[in-house]
Amino acid sequence: xxxxxxxxxxxxxxxxxxxxxxxxxxxxxxxxxxxxxxxxxxxxxxxxxxxxxxxxxxxxxxxxxxxxxxxxxxxxxxxxxxxxxxxxxxxxxxxxxxxxxxxxxxxxxxxxxxxxxxxxxxxxxxxxxxxxxxxxxxxxxxxxxxxxxxxxxxxxxxxxxxxxxxxxxxxxxxxxxxxxxxxxxxxxxxxxxxxxxxxxxxxxxxxxxxxxxxxxxxxxxxxxxxxxxxxxxxxxxxxxxxxxxxxxxxxxxxxxxxxxxxxxxxxxxxxxxxxxxxxxxxx
Amino acid sequence: xxxxxxxxxxxxxxxxxxxxxxxxxxxxxxxxxxxxxxxxxxxxxxxxxxxxxxxxxxxxxxxxxxxxxxxxxxxxxxxxxxxxxxxxxxxxxxxxxxxxxxxxxxxxxxxxxxxxxxxxxxxxxxxxxxxxxxxxxxxxxxxxxxxxxxxxxxxxxxxxxxxxxxxxxxxxxxxxxxxxxxxxxxxxxxxxxxxxxxxxxxxxxxxxxxxxxxxxxxxxxxxxxxxxxxxxxxxxxxxxxxxxxxxxxxxxxxxxxxxxxxxxxxxxxxxxxxxxxxxxxxxxxxxxxxxxxxxxxxxxxxxxxxxxxxxxxxxxxxxxxxxxxxxxxxxxxxxxxxxxxxxxxxxxxxxxxxxxxxxxxxxxxxxxxxxxxxxxxxxxxxxxxxxxxxxxxxxxxxxxxxxxxxxxxxxxxxxxxxxxxxxxxxx
Numbered sequence: 001x002x003x004x005x006x007x008x009x010x011x012x013x014x015x016x017x018x019x020x021x022x023x024x025x026x027x028x029x030x031x032x033x034x035x036x037x038x039x040x041x042x043x044x045x046x047x048x049x050x051x052x053x054x055x056x057x058x059x060x061x062x063x064x065x066x067x068x069x070x071x072x073x074x075x076x077x078x079x080x081x082x083x084x085x086x087x088x089x090x091x092x093x094x095x096x097x098x099x100x101x102x103x104x105x106x107x108x109x110x111x112x113x114x115x116x117x118x119x120x121x122x123x124x125x126x127x128x129x130x131x132x133x134x135x136x137x138x139x140x141x142x143x144x145x146x147x148x149x150x151x152x153x154x155x156x157x158x159x160x161x162x163x164x165x166x167x168x169x170x171x172x173x174x175x176x177x178x179x180x181x182x183x184x185x186x187x188x189x190x191x192x193x194x195x196x197x198x199x200x201x202x203x204x205x206x207x208x209x210x211x212x213x214x215x216x217x218x219x220x221x222x223x224x225x226x227x228x229x230x231x232x233x234x235x236x237x238x239x240x241x242x243x244x245x246x247x248x249x250x251x252x253x254x255x256x257x258x259x260x261x262x263x264x265x266x267x268x269x270x271x272x273x274x275x276x277x278x279x280x281x282x283x
Numbered sequence: 284x285x286x287x288x289x290x291x292x293x294x295x296x297x298x299x300x301x302x303x304x305x306x307x308x309x310x311x312x313x314x315x316x317x318x319x320x321x322x323x324x325x326x327x328x329x330x331x332x333x334x335x336x337x338x339x340x341x342x343x344x345x346x347x348x349x350x351x352x353x354x355x356x357x358x359x360x361x362x363x364x365x366x367x368x369x370x371x372x373x374x375x376x377x378x379x380x381x382x383x384x385x386x387x388x389x390x391x392x393x394x395x396x397x398x399x400x401x402x403x404x405x406x407x408x409x410x411x412x413x414x415x416x417x418x419x420x421x422x423x424x425x426x427x428x429x430x431x432x433x434x435x436x437x438x439x440x441x442x443x444x445x446x447x448x449x450x451x452x453x454x455x456x457x458x459x460x461x462x463x464x465x466x467x468x469x470x471x472x473x474x475x476x477x478x479x480x481x482x483x484x485x486x487x488x489x490x491x492x493x494x495x496x497x498x499x500x501x502x503x504x505x506x507x508x509x510x511x512x513x514x515x516x517x518x519x520x521x522x523x524x525x526x527x528x529x530x531x532x533x534x535x536x537x538x539x540x541x542x543x544x545x546x547x548x549x550x551x552x553x554x555x556x557x558x559x560x561x562x563x564x565x566x567x568x569x570x571x572x573x574x575x576x577x578x579x580x581x582x583x584x585x586x587x588x589x590x591x592x593x594x595x596x597x598x599x600x601x602x603x604x605x606x607x608x609x610x611x612x613x614x615x616x617x618x619x620x621x622x623x624x625x626x627x628x629x630x631x632x633x634x635x636x637x638x639x640x641x642x643x644x645x646x647x648x649x650x651x652x653x654x655x656x657x658x659x660x661x662x663x664x665x666x667x668x669x670x671x672x673x674x675x676x677x678x679x680x681x682x683x684x685x686x687x688x689x690x691x692x693x694x695x696x697x698x699x700x701x702x703x704x705x706x707x708x709x710x
Contacts (some may be wrong), residue, residue, distance in 0.1 A: 169582070170580075170581055170582045170583070171452070171454065171456070172453060172454045172456075172581075172583070173450075173454065173455030173456050174455055177457070179413075221451075223581075224582075229581060252582060254582065269392055
């Protein structure tokens with residue numbers, strides 16, 4: 001176990017990622033577990049995060065906020081010598097978060113982060129980065145982020161039958177401003193150049209900067225203000241990236257056990273995110 | 284404690300103007316003060332200390348925190364008249380009538396003025412949200428260095444101001460876009476909407492012609508009639524208009540069957556019967572009862588919980604409490620936010636399955652005789668300065684009931700935020 005008492009700084013980690021990409025290869029995941037202990041939820045940082053993501057400023061920590069606290073540790077893990085893929089080029093394709101009980105501002109939270117379940121995928125290989133948060137010795141939150149390493153070209157999927165023609169349920173029209181990547185970078189520390197500016201995104205193959213997937217997930221959850229249970233699981237898959245600036249339609253539809261989520265481009269109906277929220281903590 | 288019914292003595296409003304028309308330079312306070320002064324002149328209230336003046340505006344600058352009190356101070360009413368603001372989106376005007384009427388009913392007031400005012404021309408433009416954040420951060424900084432650091436966050440694009448819009452904060456959709464969904468869900472046709480719009484213009488024009496508004500409206504800034512009124516409106520003319528809300532082939536809503544952005548103010552004088560008698564003022568009608576409602580337009584059912592469908596839910600509760608049925612009225616005033624709002628509301632009440640499932644009734648609430656609906660025109664013709672509409676309707680309905688020699692009138696007003704306000708008047 002690698003024990004950290006403060007989150008690693010992301011800037012040098014990204015620099016290392018840029019330099020050491022070729023060194024990461026292999027067929028197995030490192031079995032290290034990173035622990036980040038006693039992170040006190042600070043009001044100013046929490047409030048800044050809540051504002052950027054469209055949550056109301058409140059003591060209660062949004063499900064996606066703890067992901068931000070755990071993220072630098074995830075990056076450190078993925079930059080370990082034994083990690084099989086270079087960080088640059090890993091695509092965040094899905095995220096599932098379980099809130100066991102709401103965490104509140106001022107609480108001290110400890111994280112454990114590990115990599116799990118390396119598996120093949122039609123486009124290459126996938127793995128999960130699993131983060132768990134505990135407070136006062138009890139597990140309160142967990143997150144599973146799925147990353148894809150593209151290793152072979154895939155034909156565009158014909159007929160995506162999971163997607164209905166029209167978004168279902170109630171729709172919110174949400175503008176996504178050009179500076180949202182920089183704003184989210186400022187509160188999350190995730191200054192991946194693809195999110196910051198069109199000029200910094202271009203070398204990575206994007207014509208414009210793209211919104212952080214975790215911002216999009218957070219903003220979608222914010223549409224359910226007042227409608228989320230205390231304990232729940234939110235699972236999303238990220239589809240086409242949201243190019244900045246743009247506008248998206250966030251559809252939320254009641255399901256038997258929670259909500260279905262469907263985020264698309266406002267003008268073209270191109271899917272950006274699909275997911276669901278289920279009450280309770282059973283996976 | 285005994286409860287008495289508050290009397291509607293009369294009303295005064297200024298003609299409603301189209302946005303950026305003749306009232307472009309008039310503020311809410313300007314329009315409201317003129318409207319109160321018109322009421323004072325009409326009912327001889329110079330230097331009179333009234334119980335309360337309760338008015339609201341939907342679009343209001345933060346400096347107008349005491350809008351109504353400031354208007355009273357500038358008016359010819361006694362400066363000893365207390366005043367305060369109320370805001371419930373487009374339900375504001377009717378809500379102020381309910382507030383004043385209830386205080387009169389409880390004996391807390393003998394007289395009062397209710398009303399509303401709104402300008403979409405002299406709108407309270409705000410600074411860019413990012414610039415506001417920077418300036419607040421700078422204000423919180425305790426050192427010059429900290430202040431400069433905060434101010435370094437100013438960017439040129441932040442100089443673009445934030446203009447108020449009528450979109451719902453939670454859905455980002457304008458009222459028209461929301462209503463387009465409702466219109467489609469209820470299958471309201473373009474022809475039916477245009478027909479209602481034409482009737483509104485013709486009814487309002489006829490009411491002006493026969494002098495109905497002579498003691499309800501006071502000219503202001505050169506305007507003597509509602510600027511939006513088109514007496515020669517016709518189905519053919521309306522059919523030429525292109526649709527403005529909704530997408531593609533199914534779109535039916537035009538500028539002709541939707542209310543325009545407007546400026547204006549309206550007030551209503553309410554009192555106890557005793558106060559009216561003392562002041563030798565005839566009573567037009569009494570306020571019987573009122574009910575508000577709300578729907579979950581954010582996450583609710585597309586058809587049943589449309590943004591402007593809340594009055595549909597208020598009415599059965601109001602009728603049941605007063606042991607009345609939908610047919611028991613001589614006049615119906617259903618605010619024409621859009622022609623399709625009125626038509627969808629009527630369709631819902633006439634739909635047995637809907638009434639059973641959503642209103643808890645055993646069958647359809649019923650239908651109304653269209654000849655009794657908005658007999659002196661409504662918002663499609665007059666315009667709709669949001670908070671002013673309630674006062675326009677209450678004063679007009681009270682007068683019509685009185686002219687009829689008695690009767691019962693029903694008011695239904697939809698409001699932003701998925702809300703509805705309904706009330707019963709009796710003469």
